[in-house]
Amino acid sequence: MKRRGIHLTAIAAFAALSAIAPANGQEKKQNVIIAVVDTQTILRSATAVKGLVAQRDRIIKRFRAEAVKEQNRLRRAYSQLDRQCAARSIQWCRRERVKLADQVNQIRRLNRIRRQQVARSWQISVGQLLKEVSTVVKAMAIERGFTVVMLRRNLVHYSPDYDITAEVLKRLNKAMPKLKFQFPPKGSRRGVAPRRTPTKKPAKK
Numbered sequence: 001m002k003r004r005g006i007h008l009t010a011i012a013a014f015a016a017l018s019a020i021a022p023a024n025g026q027e028k029k030q031n032v033i034i035a036v037v038d039t040q041t042i043l044r045s046a047t048a049v050k051g052l053v054a055q056r057d058r059i060i061k062r063f064r065a066e067a068v069k070e071q072n073r074l075r076r077a078y079s080q081l082d083r084q085c086a087a088r089s090i091q092w093c094r095r096e097r098v099k100l101a102d103q104v105n106q107i108r109r110l111n112r113i114r115r116q117q118v119a120r121s122w123q124i125s126v127g128q129l130l131k132e133v134s135t136v137v138k139a140m141a142i143e144r145g146f147t148v149v150m151l152r153r154n155l156v157h158y159s160p161d162y163d164i165t166a167e168v169l170k171r172l173n174k175a176m177p178k179l180k181f182q183f184p185p186k187g188s189r190r191g192v193a194p195r196r197t198p199t200k201k202p203a204k205k
Contacts, residue, residue: 055181
C-alpha cells in the first residue's frame with residue numbers, strides 16, 4: 001500500500017484537532033496543553049489493522065492462485081494449438097492464436113482491476129480506522145484539556161511526556177477490535193472473468 005496515501009489520510013483526520021477553540025467562541029488567554037500521536041505506530045500495532053492485513057492477504061492469495069491456474073490453462077491451450085496447426089490451415093491457426101491472445105489480455109486486465117480494487121479497499125479501511133482514532137483523540141482532549149494535538153510525523157523533536165499514542169492505541173483496540181475488509185470497494189465493479197474460447201479439435205479424416 002502506498003504510505004503517502006495513508007499519510008494524507010492521517011493529516012486530514014487530525015486537521016480538526018490542530019487547535020481546539022474555547023466553547024463560547026470568546027478569545028481568552030489559557031495555558032497551551034500539547035499532546036502528540038504517532039499514527040504510523042497505530043497503523044502497525046492496532047488489533048483491527050492486523051485483522052485487515054490478514055483479510056487482505058487471503059484475498060490476494062486467492063487471486064494469485066487463480067492467476068497461476070489461468071496461466072497454466074493458457075500454456076496448455078497454446079501447446080494444444082501448436083499440435084492442431086499441423087493439420088489445419090494457416091488462416092485457422094492465426095484466428096485461434098488471436099482468440100488466445102485476447103484471453104491473455106483479458107486476464108491481464110482482470111488482474112490489474114483486482115490490484116486497484118484491493119488498494120482502494122485498503123485505503124477505505126484505513127480511513128475508517130483513522131476516523132475512529134480521531135474520535136478517541138477528541139474524547140481524550142476533552143477529558144485531559146488538550147488544546148493542541150499533533151502528529152508525530154510532523155515534528156522534528158518532542159518530549160516523550162507529550163506522547164499519548166499508547167493510550168490512544170489501548171482505547172482504539174477496545175472501541176474497534178476488528179474491522180471488515182470490504183472487497184470489492186463500494187461503488188466499484190468486479191473484474192469481468194476472461195472469456196474462454198474452446199480450442200477446436202482437428203476434423204477427423
